[in-house]
Amino acid sequence: MVLVAMTSHPTQAGSTLPKICSVCACVPTSTEVDCRNRELHVIPDLSLEKINYTWSLDLSNNAIKSITKFPSLPNLVELHIQKNYPSSIEDAAFANLDNLKTLNLRNNNLTHNDIREAVFEGRYSQNASFPLAIEVLDLGYNNFSLLPRNCFRHLPALKKLILAHNPLSDISQSTSAAINELHSLVELDLSQTGIDRLPHGFLTDLLNLQVLTLAGNNLKQVPVEINYARSLTHLNLNANPIEIVEEGDFTNKSSGLRRLDMSAMPKLKSIGRHAFSYLNSLEFLHLSNCQNLFVIDNEAFYQLDPKETLTEVHLQDNRLSTLNENMLPWMNVQYVDIQDNPWNCDCNLKWVAEKLLPELEKKNPRTTLSLLCNEPPEHHGETLSKVLENDGFQCPYAHSYVKRGMYGPLVLSTIVVGIILLVTGSALFAYALYRRTRVGARFGESVKYRRAHDEDDESIPNTIHS
Structure with missing residues (x-):
């Protein structure tokens, strides 16, 4: 509730209490x-x-x-x-x-x-x-x-x-x-009103609107109408059944947004590539307590230069297992909270223990109390600092995350293609051998296979890159 400042208190000499004070x-x-x-x-x-x-x-x-x-x-x-x-x-x-x-x-x-x-x-x-x-x-x-x-x-x-x-x-x-x-x-609160959309043109005439609260409704996607609230600086979308935030949800018309609240969203799964790229004025990001949020794309903030603006990033109590070092200028953000996530303490998260954790301990020690490993099993429940002391943060393979993800999908697809080519080649070879045997039997000849001079030994190409 906005309170109006009071002046001229009735405490001066000779002042009397209002008559209503006999009742109240x-x-x-x-x-x-x-x-x-x-x-x-x-x-x-x-x-x-x-x-x-x-x-x-x-x-x-x-x-x-x-x-x-x-x-x-x-x-x-x-x-x-x-x-x-x-x-x-x-x-x-x-x-x-x-x-x-x-x-x-x-x-x-x-x-x-x-x-x-x-x-x-x-x-x-x-x-x-x-x-x-x-x-x-x-x-x-x-x-x-x-x-x-x-x-x-x-x-x-x-x-x-x-x-x-x-x-x-x-x-x-x-x-x-x-x-x-x-x-x-300037401020409109429509929280817990059961709405599942904003009608076309709803915010167009509200030229001075700065704060819009839509928390606790039935919105399944970021309303496109918010991009027409040109003066909007604070948007609260907490506790809505939005599943994905993707490129285009926030356009360049939302560039004045300074605070974004998207916490306690039970169905939110992912933040896509370029999802926040136009939020050039963003200072406070609250994206916490989303139990199904397992991925934030490494380029979610692509082309955004938040070094001078971004002040607070709240990512605690989600389902994140890893975090990319290049996603944000983490060391320049004054307040970062990534606690209570099921972190996979492999080589891809080592930078958090080596670089980010010391910064957090220096700026806000309370944000380091619940930074624990969930995987691998031998480090389950251990703090990131303890795993670092014990030379943990190892990856089972030589490869690690690249700029926009892991090599894993590439390796898997290469193996699948290799298997298909191997099976196809074997089938063709067997069929050719079968045909030659049939022709020889037909004419009573003894057919012997002799390798041609230009025929190489079969080999399986190594398609797994590191």
């Missing part, structure tokens, strides 16, 4: 009037209050059945009315709260019928209208399946909208239209 809890050194858990059924009478300092009012956890129109309270900057389950909200209920910045209506079982356009109307005069000054609106944990078109029309200053934990399932046209009217919006 007030602390002389605080600017908050705490009316939580007071079994209130109506909003207390505030019409006579003359509070001359900025203050906040918390009416949460009561049984207020109707949110009626507040009287003029020009210095009220925060209003919390969560967990009251009101049956109605009066039109222009907040119109007299000229400087209200934060409005919290979360967890009230509200539906689209409760937030009509008129609910957020400001004051009107003959010559002008005065829209609300609200900058933070929390509608989380309600029962919205859609939002009425124009419901936010009177909130031109809104910077943060929280819709988390509402059963949207799909972003309807009216919902999209309502959100896209918020041209000042």
